[in-house]
Amino acid sequence: MKRFSIFLLTLCSLAVTASAASKPNILWIFCEDLSPWMESYGFPVNAGKTPALDKLSSGGVRFSRCYVPAPVCSACRSAMITGVYQTTTGTHQHRSSRSPEAAIHLPEGIKTLPQIFLEHGYATFNKGKDDYNFIYNRKDHYSAESQKPKPKPGQKKGFYGKKGQADWNAVPEGQPWFGQIQLGGGKTNTKKLQNKVDPATMKVPPYFPNEELFRQEWAHHYDTVRVTDGHVKEIMRRLKADGLLKNTIVFFFSDHGNNHSLRHKQFCYEGGVHVPLIISGPGIPKKEVRNELISALDISATTLALAGIELPAYLHGEDLFGENYKERDHVVSARDRCDYTIDRTRTVRTEKYRYLRNFMTDRILLQPQYRDGQAQTKRLRELHAKGELGKIPERAFFAKRPAEELYDLEKDPHQINNLAGDPGCDDELKRHRDLLTAWIKATDDQGEQPESEKNLRAIYKRWGKKCVNPEFDVFKKEASETK
Numbered sequence: 080m081k082r083f084s085i086f087l088l089t090l091c092s093l094a095v096t097a098s099a100a101s102k103p104n105i106l107w108i109f110c111e112d113l114s115p116w117m118e119s120y121g122f123p124v125n126a127g128k129t130p131a132l133d134k135l136s137s138g139g140v141r142f143s144r145c146y147v148p149a150p151v152c153s154a155c156r157s158a159m160i161t162g163v164y165q166t167t168t169g170t171h172q173h174r175s176s177r178s179p180e181a182a183i184h185l186p187e188g189i190k191t192l193p194q195i196f197l198e199h200g201y202a203t204f205n206k207g208k209d210d211y212n213f214i215y216n217r218k219d220h221y222s223a224e225s226q227k228p229k230p231k232p233g234q235k236k237g238f239y240g241k242k243g244q245a246d247w248n249a250v251p252e253g254q255p256w257f258g259q260i261q262l263g264g265g266k267t268n269t270k271k272l273q274n275k276v277d278p279a280t281m282k283v284p285p286y287f288p289n290e291e292l293f294r295q296e297w298a299h300h301y302d303t304v305r306v307t308d309g310h311v312k313e314i315m316r317r318l319k320a321d322g323l324l325k326n327t328i329v330f331f332f333s334d335h336g337n338n339h340s341l342r343h344k345q346f347c348y349e350g351g352v353h354v355p356l357i358i359s360g361p362g363i364p365k366k367e368v369r370n371e372l373i374s375a376l377d378i379s380a381t382t383l384a385l386a387g388i389e390l391p392a393y394l395h396g397e398d399l400f401g402e403n404y405k406e407r408d409h410v411v412s413a414r415d416r417c418d419y420t421i422d423r424t425r426t427v428r429t430e431k432y433r434y435l436r437n438f439m440t441d442r443i444l445l446q447p448q449y450r451d452g453q454a455q456t457k458r459l460r461e462l463h464a465k466g467e468l469g470k471i472p473e474r475a476f477f478a479k480r481p482a483e484e485l486y487d488l489e490k491d492p493h494q495i496n497n498l499a500g501d502p503g504c505d506d507e508l509k510r511h512r513d514l515l516t517a518w519i520k521a522t523d524d525q526g527e528q529p530e531s532e533k534n535l536r537a538i539y540k541r542w543g544k545k546c547v548n549p550e551f552d553v554f555k556k557e558a559s560e561t562k
Contacts, residue, residue, distance in 0.1 A: 103328050103361060103385060104326055105256075105258075106258050106318075106328070106330065107258070107382070109261050109334065110265070110332065110334070111152065111262065111334055112266050112334070113262075113354065114333075116337075118133075119132075119141060124276060124301050128308070132307075132357065134315075135331060137365065138363075138365055138366075139329075139363045139364070140364055140367040140368070141355075141367070143368060145355070145375055146354070146374060147333075147354055148164055150412065151417050153175070154172070155334045156210045156211060157210075157212045159378065160193070162192065162383075162391070162394040162395065166415075166522060166524045167186075167395070167522045168213070169183055171415045171526055172212065176214055180533060180537055181533050185213050185215075192383065193221055194219065201257050201386065202257075203224075204246060204250070206245060206246045206258070206261060207261025207262075209241050209242065209243075224245045255386075262310050263303075265300060268306075269299065269302040272302050276302055278291065279294065280298075288458070288459075288468065288472060292454055297339075300337050328359070329357075329358070330357070332354055332356045336354065340455075341456065341459070345414065345417050346414065346424075347413075347424045347435050349428075349433060349492070352426070356375070356378065372408070372430070373399070373410070374396055376394070377399050378396065381396070381397075381400065408429060409428060410427070411426065411428075411518045412425075414426075418538075418542065419539075419545045421439070421548040422439050422442060423439055425524075425526075432485060432486060433485075433488055434485050434515065435485075438526075440481065443476065443480065444480060463476070463477050484499055486498065529550070538551075
């Protein structure tokens with residue numbers, strides 16, 4: 080009897096080992112602030128300058144039109160790690176839940192992808208920042224993680240979210256893993272890059288002054304893509320050296336668009352929400368390009384599906400390789416408070432058009448924000464004060480914002496000519512307005528309600544005088560009365 084029991088245990092052990100071996104590892108190469116400025120995405124400036132990404136693409140599928148749920152990191156990352164719109168989970172306000180008095184918890188029943196993977200026998204890790212707008216215990220999400228050193232005395236705690244250092248080397252041998260490696264992407268230092276893009280060859284969009292400063296910023300983002308390519312090359316080299324490449328599916332994507340160009344990051348125009356997406360590895364079609372509209376939330380759903388995990392019913396994405404996959408006819412993205420700047424915009428991307436609904440039209444686009452100290456922002460404000468900015472940049476950054484914007488992206492890729500007031504576009508305007516109204520209702524958009532007083536108080540406590548929106552007036556009054 081004892082021998083028979085040992086025999087059964089041995090069979091079970093072999094079955095578990097075989098099962099683990101058959102499960103793919105899945106790696107997210109998750110970039111910050113990176114627009115898809117590669118030749119394959121229609122940017123010839125980087126032709127031949129991104130060989131690692133080109134190789135990754137040839138070994139898998141490149142999605143030409145992927146759009147993130149938010150054009151700012153913490154809101155987007157909160158959505159990506161759950162597979163649910165940040166506006167549904169109440170994690171839509173950038174840099175939320177950074178203090179105990181303003182804690183936000185995920186709605187009951189909604190789990191993160193790492194939690195789900197752990198339940199299915201996977202190890203999990205995240206090498207780099209989390210940046211989630213909800214309270215969580217890191218040990219419940221990442222099994223193969225070691226946190227970075229504690230903040231130095233006086234350093235603000237938790238501002239960018241918790242961080243991890245471990246990668247697949249910390250995973251027990253033979254156990255499948257779901258991991259993330261965070262790359263600086265558009266924030267990457269380019270000082271050591273050879274053969275940089277010449278700013279003199281750059282033609283900036285018409286919403287920027289045609290000046291050297293703006294051409295330099297434009298060229299710099301091309302350079303960050305080139306440096307990022309080198310980082311991807313090293314990751315792939317390590318996977319191969321460790322014998323993991325044949326059983327690892329790699330996702331390459333970004334949390335939002337270009338950090339260096341205003342009207343991109345934090346904003347709901349094409350440049351803010353359009354990101355690269357490449358999926359490559361065993362079982363993935365090779366040398367394939369897909370041009371349909373993709374939500375980055377499809378990444379979350381596809382990741383689970385590729386591991387053979389049943390998709391939770393609450394997900395807002397779908398399996399891009401599933402038998403029941405149905406192409407989208409539109410994708411929605413949302414912008415809310417960013418740091419201390421209160422705003423609310425929703426945007427709908429359809430086959431031909433981009434529609435924006437601005438809910439706070441009393442605020443210009445270039446409200447006070449974290450880039451105020453940067454040279455390009457200062458220059459825009461300087462030219463505006465002198466009356467020398469030019470018609471298109473003036474309208475883009477300093478004019479009263481319309482309640483609705485509609486752009487024909489085929490004819491107007493820079494989104495300059497607002498068709499919302501054109502009688503010939505009334506039908507399209509109504510169609511997009513109805514799509515957004517239906518989405519707000521179907522997803523229970525929490526942006527319909529103002530941010531709570533406790534959350535705003537926490538923001539004011541952190542940022543103080545930088546909080547210039549009228550929503551902070553009550554806290555300013557309190558502060559003055561206590562002096």
